[in-house]
Amino acid sequence: MSSGGDSGASGPTSDANEFGFADPATDQSFENALAKARDGQRLTVADATELLATGTEADGIDPVRKEAVLEAADRRRRDEVGDEVTFVANLNNNVTTACNTGCLFCNFKDSAHAFEADSDADHAGFTKTPAESRAVVEDALDMGVYEVCSVSGLHPAFALNEEHHEVLAAHDDPESEVNYKPPAVYDTDPGTYVEQLDAMSVGGVHLHSMTPEEAYHASRGTDWGYEAVYRELAAAGLDSAPGTAAEILVDEVRDVICPGKIRTGDWVAAMEGAAAAGLDVTSTMMYGHVETVAHRARHLKVIRDLQDRTGAITEFVPLSFIHQNTPLYRRGVVDSGPSHAEDELVIAVARLFLDNVDHVQASWVKSGDAHGLKLLNCGADDFMGTILSEEITSRAGGQYGEYRSFDGYVEMITAIGRTPVERSTDYRTRRRIDPDDGPHGPRLGPRADGSPMLPERSTESDAAGASSTSADD
Secondary structure, eight states: OOOOOOOSSOSOOOOOOTTSOOOOOOSSOHHHHHHHHHHTOOOOHHHHHHHHHTOTTSSSOOHHHHHHHHHHHHHHHHHHHTTEEEEEOEEEOOOBOBOOOOOTTOOSOBOGGGGBTTOOOOOOOOBOOHHHHHHHHHHHHHTTOOEEEEOOOOOTTOOSSHHHHHHHHTSSSHHHHHOOOOGGGBSSOOOOHHHHHHHHOOTTOEEEEOOHHHHHHTTTTSOOOHHHHHHHHHHTTOOEEOOOSOSOSOHHHHHHHOTTSOOHHHHHHHHHHHHHTTOEEEEEEEESSSOOHHHHHHHHHHHHHHHHHHOOEEEEEEEEOOOTTSHHHHTTSOSOOOOHHHHHHHHHHHHHHOTTOOEEBOOHHHHHHHHHHHHTTTTOOEEEEOOOBOHHHHHHTOSSOBOOOHHHHHHHHHHTTOEEEEEOTTSSSEEEOOTTSOSOOOOSSTTOOSOOSSOOOOOHHHHHHHTTOOSOO
């Protein structure tokens, strides 16, 4: 990966790299930062930069220093949340891949023009009607699922509601001014955001949807505030909002990897709006591309400050950049994603820095089984969910979709000496699972009776394939 970046702290820097990012340097020392972390003191951006770099005075990650950081984070995890490893019975139902935003890290999207009724462009994308989304959720409920996560492309015909359609259509040049074309232009009408959420909010399921980027799209061309938008979405059935579309919350990095996306300030404003509307939110960081460890530290500070103000963040989800099928890689901007050592340090420093966020997630989809389990010993305490989605994986070339059975979870978590726990989306409801009382299935869902959802069908290679694209990255 490329390296270099504005540290956000004083101190000497070297010459800027091709992106104008200077190598990170601080006035702190690694030893002092580690001592503060071990003592439980609130860390600064400079502290986090030193810990993520295992010292900025030399290039590369020092393996001995790295292990010291991981040990401090694992001890903090044990003290704060114990030895439970949580997971959720969930489903991804992404409504559409149509998107014209042009993020250079993404391989999930398809050009929205290809979806137009008079287009002869070939594409592998999809758009679901509200009725189709409802059918997906109904089927999942019968398997015991109780969380539906929906993160979609920014389809030009997607509007908040019918009033929003009228506002967008009234612009002199809707396509160029507000990225809008009416639904009649397209083969499939995605409906409105309100209609889609209402369709998916069935049977007592927890609906986790509407990223800050989607909330911006649902208010584009208007003066509607984020709180008002999220209140209308909550009335339609939204239960919590994902803090995705974050990537790196430093605008100079966003200018390189996603210049068409909302700025850091808008991301924060949207999350504050969701919290003000009474919704829980999550937080993420997609790392390992052009940013430096100093940018990662500054991103963590944005998350911690947001949590200080709102208290609405339930978890932090690090997202390791998967490079192979992305424009960043194809154009030669990056030659890889983060190393395993970087993954471990991001998890660990997140645990140490985010002293007001209880839960840190490790990803078997991004990292595979073995490395994912390793991350649970670096400060993480959550291991994602069952996923039950084949859309993104099939676009990456996978043959078996994304899925983790409850039996698979129990086997892996107990193998590292931890306690498997089924949880609700908000972590407020938890069920410890007896490894000897199998076979295992979800019990927290409105239609869950403990029956296995599906046979185990995920392998290490499948998980690696599944991680090559993401709707949120």
